Amino acid sequence: MAELLVIRHGQASFGQDNYDVLSDLGQRQAAAVGAVLRDMEWVPDRLITGTLTRQKDTLSAMGFSATPEEHAGFNEYDFHDLLHARYRGKVPDLVKGDRKTHFRALRDTIFEWQEDAFDGAAETWGEFAARVEAARVFATDTDARRVLVISSGASSGN
Template sequence: MAELIVVRHGQASFGAGDAGSYDRLSDLGRQQAVLAGDALRAAGWLPDRLICGTLDRQRETLAAMGFDGVAEEHSGWNEYDFHDLLAVRFGGAVPDPVRDDRKTHFRTLREVILDWQGGGLVGAAETYAQFARRVEAARAFSTDTAAERVLVVSSGGAIGQLVATSLKAPPDQMIALNLQIKNTSMSRFIFAGHRFFLHEFNTTPQFVGPEAAKLLTYS
């Protein structure tokens, strides 16, 4: 069976006040991406198809991984717009602690996503059902191929959704998975025709060892 490895982008600029500012890798994020590419090469895993979403942090991660080939793009691999969801939740005035404090941000985000999945947050730019459909479209696009090794760079929410769907888990497991996913972690799937199975989740061989472990981040 063929393999699909989906990598979360490297560390972005947490706490940035707008989506455009967040959508850039930090210096650490670029270093993480280089290490992820090196880890795959060391394992002898060389992709024969490259895909990412259309976000800059995804493109930058894939480029820094250093594989030859022209990357394809599919917007279904993009993250849900958490800036928009939080703005809708708070009527456009997101409290400073939600923007700037990691613990408060992610606790609030979990509550907001569960509300969104339940049909709340009317007025958001994208419904949860639309998000789920586009992630499935991205999966179908990426696995409709003669390639044996497909590498995708995506984001935590899309990866969480993909994993939850592959396991036929309840929708609320998407955010539970999402919040575990490390920057540049790898989730591996195997596929053939309509068959699609999770093989590994959220692995980080690039961060093995005490020094490399210091580079591990979640946002």
């Protein structure tokens, strides 16, 4: 069985029009992690990302040369959709505009999502969990010795 290393993408551009872009810090984070892995002589045989730009850019900045594969199961869940479902389309301005409030509300929303406490989300918790499991199986069903996955902080999905 392959060693599986799952790394979250570098810092994205929170509060920007396009969140699916690494910040300058995210680029530096990715390069640093790639350097650490090479210093440890941990070089992957297989590279996998989700389909998000920030995941692909993180892998690129890490500096490994193999051609990556993609699996949408490594994308994060759609947090905008979850917030809209929880608040029935009326997400409070403070939740949208204040980073601390946003992440607290998102945490609470995820707990409620896991308990099926609201309807209307594009993806149920069960569907998300199945998608992540399918991605794990995809990544580990291999002859590769070391598999590097660039995922998202949600464990995987969007």
